[in-house]
Amino acid sequence: MAGTVAGMAAYIRARIERGTLAPGDRLPPTKNLMQQFNLSDNAVYRAVGLLKAEGLVVSQQGKGVFVADRRALISGERRIKGIVQPGEVINHKSSTRVEPPVWVQEQLGEGEAVRRVRTITRGDVVLQASQSWVHTDVAAVVPEIDQPQACDPTWQAVYAERAGKKVTAASKTVDARISTDEDKAALGLDEDAPLIVMRSIYVSEDRVIGVGEGVYAPGQQVALA
CATH class of the missing domain: 1.10.10.10 (Winged helix-like DNA-binding domain superfamily/Winged helix DNA-binding domain)
Structure with missing residues (x-):
């Protein structure tokens, strides 16, 4: 038949x-x-x-x-609504208030930011290690960001709903670098390797409220939609 x-x-x-x-x-x-x-x-x-x-x-x-690696292809509002694919798990590692790196301060402004660290895994394999720096003003609306836990579906979506303000991924850039010691620890790598890095800037009402950096494990593809 x-x-x-x-x-x-x-x-x-x-x-x-x-x-x-x-x-x-x-x-x-x-x-x-x-x-x-x-x-x-x-x-x-x-x-x-x-x-x-x-x-x-x-x-x-x-x-x-x-x-296809659909996570890599999701961008803009679709990415803000959630980034994992079936079979993948987000593991939140920490959420602390820190003085962010200079390149982040150039976007968020000077002062503390909430640094959220996580990995995305499939089984025992780490696919991506990421960190984001969120403006402390966001914590007044989304206090969950000060805790090492997931926001359902993302902190950007929760902020948009509670504050009534649209959040957009204003820009995305893709670059490459040789793994740092921090990268190797996060991704479980034994040796130095070239890695793909994607940085995102999140804006609400013409103001940057968050900056993210995702580091992809070797062999993981990333593309800008």
Whole structure:
């Protein structure tokens, strides 16, 4: 009995949502998918096209079709609403009031900020280590940021709802650096490695209220949407 394009797409979509197909995993070759779902090659291409349109998979020329790192592709308001994918866990490490680095002060202004440190893991693997510096004025509206705990779904979304002020990711920059001792400890690395770093600036009413820095483990992809 012949399968359907929608059926193949639904099956693969469900595996991605459950986390049994993880970001970076390669889909079986077209021939295998044709046999598995009893479809023509054209029908398989159409099913894969549906998954691509949803941002679930990406093609790499000459290599195949891979599950997309959707966390890396989420930006702006969508990122503020939540950043983890199925099977991933946010682990909040600490939340302390500190004098932030100079590059952060250039955005937030001088004085203390709330520094929140966390990792994102899948099982025992650390995918990303991140820290954010949040203006202390935000704590008057979202006191949870002074505690090493999650804000549901994010502190930006909670602030926007409680204060009635829109929060936007005003800018994002991607750079690379050789891992520092702090990076290696956070990501569980034994040796120095080149790492991708993404920095974000969060603005409300033309005022910067937070700055974030995410450091991705080797092999994790990041892209600006």
